[in-house]
Amino acid sequence: MLGGYISDLEKGDVFKPVEYVITAFMCSEYAHGTEETSELFHSARNRAGRQFRPPTMIHVDKMRILEANCDKERRIAGMKGPDARVHYEYHARHHSAAQVGEKVIVTGHIVDKYVKRGRPYLWYYLEVRTADGRLVTTYNDLTVLRYKTEGAQ
Amino acid sequence: MSGQPGFNVGDELVGPVRAITAQRIEWYDSAMLSAATNELRQVGSNIHTDPEFARSEGFPTANADGMIMTNWCSEMLLRTFGMDYLERGELRTKYIKPVNLGVHLHVRGRIREAMKQPSGSTLYTIDVWCEDEHGTKLVDGDAKVDVARG
Numbered sequence: 001m002l003g004g005y006i007s008d009l010e011k012g013d014v015f016k017p018v019e020y021v022i023t024a025f026m027c028s029e030y031a032h033g034t035e036e037t038s039e040l041f042h043s044a045r046n047r048a049g050r051q052f053r054p055p056t057m058i059h060v061d062k063m064r065i066l067e068a069n070c071d072k073e074r075r076i077a078g079m080k081g082p083d084a085r086v087h088y089e090y091h092a093r094h095h096s097a098a099q100v101g102e103k104v105i106v107t108g109h110i111v112d113k114y115v116k117r118g119r120p121y122l123w124y125y126l127e128v129r130t131a132d133g134r135l136v137t138t139y140n141d142l143t144v145l146r147y148k149t150e151g152a153q
Numbered sequence: 154m155s156g157q158p159g160f161n162v163g164d165e166l167v168g169p170v171r172a173i174t175a176q177r178i179e180w181y182d183s184a185m186l187s188a189a190t191n192e193l194r195q196v197g198s199n200i201h202t203d204p205e206f207a208r209s210e211g212f213p214t215a216n217a218d219g220m221i222m223t224n225w226c227s228e229m230l231l232r233t234f235g236m237d238y239l240e241r242g243e244l245r246t247k248y249i250k251p252v253n254l255g256v257h258l259h260v261r262g263r264i265r266e267a268m269k270q271p272s273g274s275t276l277y278t279i280d281v282w283c284e285d286e287h288g289t290k291l292v293d294g295d296a297k298v299d300v301a302r303g
Contacts, residue, residue, distance in 0.1 A: 026188045033184020034224035059220050084200045084210040087219045091245040118263035130225045
Protein backbone atom coordinates (compact mmCIF):
# COMPACT_ATOMS: atom_id res chain seq x y z
CA MET A 1 0.00 0.00 0.00
CA LEU A 2 1.39 3.36 -1.01
CA GLY A 3 1.03 6.37 1.29
CA GLY A 4 1.89 4.60 4.57
CA TYR A 5 5.05 3.14 6.10
CA ILE A 6 7.66 1.41 3.95
CA SER A 7 6.66 -1.84 5.65
CA ASP A 8 3.12 -1.28 4.30
CA LEU A 9 4.31 -1.64 0.70
CA GLU A 10 2.98 -4.74 -1.03
CA LYS A 11 3.88 -6.86 -4.03
CA GLY A 12 2.65 -5.11 -7.18
CA ASP A 13 2.63 -1.57 -5.77
CA VAL A 14 3.72 0.84 -8.50
CA PHE A 15 5.53 3.95 -7.30
CA LYS A 16 4.58 7.45 -8.32
CA PRO A 17 7.70 8.49 -10.34
CA VAL A 18 10.10 11.17 -9.19
CA GLU A 19 12.23 13.40 -11.40
CA TYR A 20 15.07 15.82 -10.81
CA VAL A 21 17.96 17.52 -12.55
CA ILE A 22 21.39 16.12 -11.65
CA THR A 23 23.57 18.83 -10.10
CA ALA A 24 27.32 19.05 -9.67
CA PHE A 25 26.81 19.25 -5.92
CA MET A 26 24.83 15.99 -5.75
CA CYS A 27 27.48 14.01 -7.63
CA SER A 28 30.47 15.49 -5.87
CA GLU A 29 28.95 15.32 -2.40
CA TYR A 30 27.87 11.70 -2.81
CA ALA A 31 31.32 10.72 -4.14
CA HIS A 32 32.97 12.66 -1.33
CA GLY A 33 30.91 10.75 1.24
CA THR A 34 32.41 7.47 0.02
CA GLU A 35 35.96 8.76 -0.43
CA GLU A 36 35.66 8.33 -4.19
CA THR A 37 38.25 10.70 -5.57
CA SER A 38 37.83 10.06 -9.31
CA GLU A 39 37.51 13.43 -10.99
CA LEU A 40 34.77 11.92 -13.18
CA PHE A 41 32.35 12.69 -10.32
CA HIS A 42 33.80 15.95 -9.00
CA SER A 43 34.13 18.18 -12.07
CA ALA A 44 34.25 18.14 -15.86
CA ARG A 45 38.02 18.57 -15.73
CA ASN A 46 38.68 14.94 -16.59
CA ARG A 47 39.46 12.96 -19.72
CA ALA A 48 35.78 12.65 -20.63
CA GLY A 49 35.17 16.40 -20.24
CA ARG A 50 31.92 15.82 -18.34
CA GLN A 51 30.92 15.37 -14.70
CA PHE A 52 29.01 12.15 -14.11
CA ARG A 53 26.51 10.84 -11.59
CA PRO A 54 28.10 8.03 -9.54
CA PRO A 55 26.27 4.85 -10.62
CA THR A 56 25.71 3.88 -6.99
CA MET A 57 23.58 7.01 -6.57
CA ILE A 58 20.69 4.73 -7.51
CA HIS A 59 20.52 4.18 -3.76
CA VAL A 60 19.71 7.88 -3.34
CA ASP A 61 17.04 7.47 -6.02
CA LYS A 62 15.51 4.71 -3.92
CA MET A 63 15.39 7.13 -0.99
CA ARG A 64 13.76 9.77 -3.21
CA ILE A 65 11.05 7.48 -4.53
CA LEU A 66 10.28 6.11 -1.05
CA GLU A 67 10.05 9.68 0.25
CA ALA A 68 7.45 10.47 -2.40
CA ASN A 69 5.43 7.29 -1.88
CA CYS A 70 5.57 6.49 1.85
CA ASP A 71 4.06 9.50 3.64
CA LYS A 72 4.38 8.08 7.16
CA GLU A 73 8.09 7.27 6.89
CA ARG A 74 9.80 10.06 5.01
CA ARG A 75 13.38 9.35 6.07
CA ILE A 76 14.90 12.30 4.24
CA ALA A 77 12.59 14.51 6.31
CA GLY A 78 13.79 12.72 9.46
CA MET A 79 10.76 10.47 10.07
CA LYS A 80 11.22 6.90 11.30
CA GLY A 81 9.12 3.78 10.88
CA PRO A 82 8.23 1.21 13.53
CA ASP A 83 11.40 -0.86 12.92
CA ALA A 84 14.86 -0.17 11.52
CA ARG A 85 15.26 -1.61 8.05
CA VAL A 86 18.45 -3.26 6.81
CA HIS A 87 19.67 -3.26 3.24
CA TYR A 88 20.44 -6.84 2.18
CA GLU A 89 21.21 -6.80 -1.55
CA TYR A 90 22.17 -4.17 -4.11
CA HIS A 91 22.13 -5.04 -7.80
CA ALA A 92 22.56 -2.26 -10.34
CA ARG A 93 23.07 -2.57 -14.08
CA HIS A 94 24.47 0.46 -15.88
CA HIS A 95 23.07 1.10 -19.35
CA SER A 96 24.55 4.55 -19.86
CA ALA A 97 26.24 7.22 -17.78
CA ALA A 98 24.12 10.17 -16.65
CA GLN A 99 25.79 13.54 -16.28
CA VAL A 100 25.33 16.85 -14.56
CA GLY A 101 22.55 18.95 -16.10
CA GLU A 102 20.48 16.00 -17.28
CA LYS A 103 16.95 15.55 -16.00
CA VAL A 104 16.25 11.99 -14.88
CA ILE A 105 13.02 10.17 -14.08
CA VAL A 106 12.93 7.35 -11.53
CA THR A 107 10.17 4.74 -11.79
CA GLY A 108 9.68 1.45 -9.99
CA HIS A 109 7.54 -1.11 -8.30
CA ILE A 110 7.54 -3.79 -5.60
CA VAL A 111 8.45 -7.14 -7.13
CA ASP A 112 7.83 -9.26 -4.07
CA LYS A 113 7.40 -9.32 -0.31
CA TYR A 114 8.06 -12.46 1.71
CA VAL A 115 9.26 -13.86 5.03
CA LYS A 116 12.47 -15.90 5.23
CA ARG A 117 13.88 -17.27 8.50
CA GLY A 118 11.49 -15.07 10.46
CA ARG A 119 12.46 -11.84 8.75
CA PRO A 120 10.25 -9.92 6.27
CA TYR A 121 11.93 -8.99 2.97
CA LEU A 122 10.91 -6.39 0.39
CA TRP A 123 12.18 -6.57 -3.21
CA TYR A 124 12.22 -3.30 -5.14
CA TYR A 125 12.77 -2.79 -8.88
CA LEU A 126 13.72 0.71 -10.06
CA GLU A 127 14.61 2.25 -13.42
CA VAL A 128 16.31 5.55 -14.11
CA ARG A 129 15.91 7.19 -17.51
CA THR A 130 16.80 10.60 -18.84
CA ALA A 131 13.91 12.89 -19.79
CA ASP A 132 14.43 11.94 -23.46
CA GLY A 133 14.03 8.25 -22.63
CA ARG A 134 17.64 6.99 -22.50
CA LEU A 135 17.97 4.14 -20.02
CA VAL A 136 20.59 4.90 -17.36
CA THR A 137 20.22 2.27 -14.63
CA THR A 138 18.07 -0.72 -13.80
CA TYR A 139 18.14 -1.76 -10.18
CA ASN A 140 16.98 -4.61 -7.97
CA ASP A 141 17.11 -4.13 -4.21
CA LEU A 142 16.36 -6.48 -1.36
CA THR A 143 15.70 -4.99 2.06
CA VAL A 144 14.97 -6.63 5.41
CA LEU A 145 12.04 -4.74 6.90
CA ARG A 146 12.74 -5.84 10.47
CA TYR A 147 16.10 -7.24 11.60
CA LYS A 148 14.86 -8.38 15.00
CA THR A 149 13.14 -11.74 14.78
CA GLU A 150 10.00 -12.61 16.75
CA GLY A 151 10.82 -13.33 20.36
CA ALA A 152 14.16 -11.49 20.28
CA GLN A 153 14.83 -8.95 23.04
CA MET B 154 39.12 5.73 -21.08
CA SER B 155 38.47 2.05 -21.67
CA GLY B 156 39.72 -0.46 -19.17
CA GLN B 157 43.05 -2.16 -19.50
CA PRO B 158 42.88 -4.96 -22.06
CA GLY B 159 43.92 -8.51 -21.45
CA PHE B 160 42.73 -9.57 -18.02
CA ASN B 161 43.00 -13.29 -17.41
CA VAL B 162 40.75 -15.55 -15.40
CA GLY B 163 42.09 -15.60 -11.85
CA ASP B 164 43.64 -12.13 -11.99
CA GLU B 165 43.16 -10.25 -8.72
CA LEU B 166 41.74 -6.72 -8.52
CA VAL B 167 43.14 -4.42 -5.90
CA GLY B 168 40.59 -2.55 -3.80
CA PRO B 169 40.92 -0.24 -0.84
CA VAL B 170 41.82 -1.39 2.68
CA ARG B 171 39.95 0.76 5.18
CA ALA B 172 38.81 0.75 8.78
CA ILE B 173 35.13 1.21 9.59
CA THR B 174 35.05 4.35 11.69
CA ALA B 175 32.21 6.45 13.05
CA GLN B 176 33.40 9.27 10.81
CA ARG B 177 33.16 7.14 7.67
CA ILE B 178 29.66 6.00 8.61
CA GLU B 179 28.58 9.58 9.23
CA TRP B 180 30.18 10.77 5.97
CA TYR B 181 28.13 8.31 3.93
CA ASP B 182 24.77 8.85 5.60
CA SER B 183 25.13 12.63 5.51
CA ALA B 184 26.25 12.56 1.87
CA MET B 185 23.28 10.41 0.93
CA LEU B 186 20.90 12.93 2.50
CA SER B 187 22.75 15.83 0.90
CA ALA B 188 22.59 14.22 -2.55
CA ALA B 189 18.88 13.56 -2.08
CA THR B 190 18.09 17.16 -1.14
CA ASN B 191 20.76 19.07 -3.09
CA GLU B 192 21.88 20.85 0.07
CA LEU B 193 24.32 20.01 2.87
CA ARG B 194 22.64 17.81 5.45
CA GLN B 195 23.69 16.06 8.63
CA VAL B 196 22.47 12.56 9.45
CA GLY B 197 20.62 11.98 12.73
CA SER B 198 20.31 8.91 14.95
CA ASN B 199 19.97 5.52 13.25
CA ILE B 200 21.38 1.98 13.47
CA HIS B 201 24.54 3.18 11.74
CA THR B 202 25.28 6.23 13.87
CA ASP B 203 23.79 5.39 17.28
CA PRO B 204 25.09 2.25 19.10
CA GLU B 205 22.25 2.42 21.65
CA PHE B 206 19.57 2.51 18.97
CA ALA B 207 21.37 -0.25 17.04
CA ARG B 208 21.27 -2.49 20.16
CA SER B 209 17.54 -1.80 20.57
CA GLU B 210 17.07 -3.15 17.03
CA GLY B 211 18.98 -6.38 17.69
CA PHE B 212 22.52 -5.46 16.60
CA PRO B 213 25.58 -5.75 18.88
CA THR B 214 26.56 -2.14 18.09
CA ALA B 215 26.38 0.48 15.36
CA ASN B 216 27.21 -0.90 11.93
CA ALA B 217 28.16 0.49 8.57
CA ASP B 218 25.55 1.17 5.91
CA GLY B 219 26.08 -1.56 3.32
CA MET B 220 26.30 1.07 0.61
CA ILE B 221 29.66 2.17 1.98
CA MET B 222 31.11 -1.20 1.04
CA THR B 223 29.22 -1.26 -2.27
CA ASN B 224 30.75 2.10 -3.11
CA TRP B 225 34.22 0.84 -2.25
CA CYS B 226 33.67 -2.16 -4.56
CA SER B 227 32.44 0.26 -7.23
CA GLU B 228 35.59 2.35 -6.73
CA MET B 229 37.74 -0.73 -7.37
CA LEU B 230 35.83 -1.51 -10.58
CA LEU B 231 36.06 2.08 -11.81
CA ARG B 232 39.82 2.13 -11.16
CA THR B 233 40.17 -1.13 -13.11
CA PHE B 234 37.76 -0.69 -16.00
CA GLY B 235 37.19 3.08 -16.30
CA MET B 236 34.31 4.29 -18.48
CA ASP B 237 33.48 0.74 -19.54
CA TYR B 238 32.31 0.11 -15.99
CA LEU B 239 30.42 3.39 -15.78
CA GLU B 240 28.60 2.87 -19.09
CA ARG B 241 28.26 -0.92 -19.34
CA GLY B 242 28.93 -2.30 -15.89
CA GLU B 243 26.87 -4.23 -13.40
CA LEU B 244 27.44 -4.70 -9.67
CA ARG B 245 25.68 -6.92 -7.16
CA THR B 246 26.56 -6.92 -3.47
CA LYS B 247 25.00 -8.91 -0.64
CA TYR B 248 25.51 -7.80 2.94
CA ILE B 249 25.88 -11.23 4.49
CA LYS B 250 27.06 -10.09 7.95
CA PRO B 251 26.83 -6.77 9.80
CA VAL B 252 30.00 -4.70 9.37
CA ASN B 253 30.55 -3.26 12.83
CA LEU B 254 32.49 -0.27 14.00
CA GLY B 255 36.23 -0.97 14.21
CA VAL B 256 36.38 -3.65 11.53
CA HIS B 257 39.36 -3.40 9.19
CA LEU B 258 37.97 -4.09 5.75
CA HIS B 259 39.72 -5.38 2.62
CA VAL B 260 37.90 -4.89 -0.69
CA ARG B 261 38.88 -7.56 -3.17
CA GLY B 262 38.04 -8.87 -6.62
CA ARG B 263 39.02 -11.68 -8.94
CA ILE B 264 38.26 -12.26 -12.64
CA ARG B 265 35.99 -15.30 -12.82
CA GLU B 266 35.29 -15.38 -16.56
CA ALA B 267 36.28 -13.55 -19.75
CA MET B 268 33.99 -14.06 -22.74
CA LYS B 269 34.80 -12.61 -26.15
CA GLN B 270 31.65 -11.05 -27.63
CA PRO B 271 30.60 -11.04 -31.32
CA SER B 272 31.09 -7.26 -31.30
CA GLY B 273 34.76 -7.71 -30.43
CA SER B 274 34.40 -6.61 -26.84
CA THR B 275 35.13 -8.83 -23.86
CA LEU B 276 32.56 -9.45 -21.14
CA TYR B 277 34.31 -9.94 -17.81
CA THR B 278 32.61 -11.52 -14.82
CA ILE B 279 34.31 -10.63 -11.57
CA ASP B 280 33.86 -11.97 -8.06
CA VAL B 281 33.87 -9.07 -5.61
CA TRP B 282 33.85 -9.24 -1.84
CA CYS B 283 34.84 -7.48 1.37
CA GLU B 284 36.56 -9.37 4.16
CA ASP B 285 37.73 -8.42 7.63
CA GLU B 286 41.24 -8.64 9.01
CA HIS B 287 40.70 -12.37 9.77
CA GLY B 288 39.65 -13.15 6.20
CA THR B 289 35.95 -13.53 7.07
CA LYS B 290 33.73 -12.49 4.20
CA LEU B 291 31.22 -9.81 5.27
CA VAL B 292 30.01 -8.65 1.86
CA ASP B 293 29.81 -10.94 -1.16
CA GLY B 294 28.95 -10.21 -4.76
CA ASP B 295 29.85 -10.14 -8.41
CA ALA B 296 30.18 -7.72 -11.26
CA LYS B 297 30.13 -7.73 -15.04
CA VAL B 298 31.88 -5.26 -17.29
CA ASP B 299 31.75 -5.24 -21.09
CA VAL B 300 35.18 -3.91 -22.08
CA ALA B 301 35.13 -2.38 -25.54
CA ARG B 302 38.73 -3.14 -26.47
CA GLY B 303 39.34 -5.98 -24.07
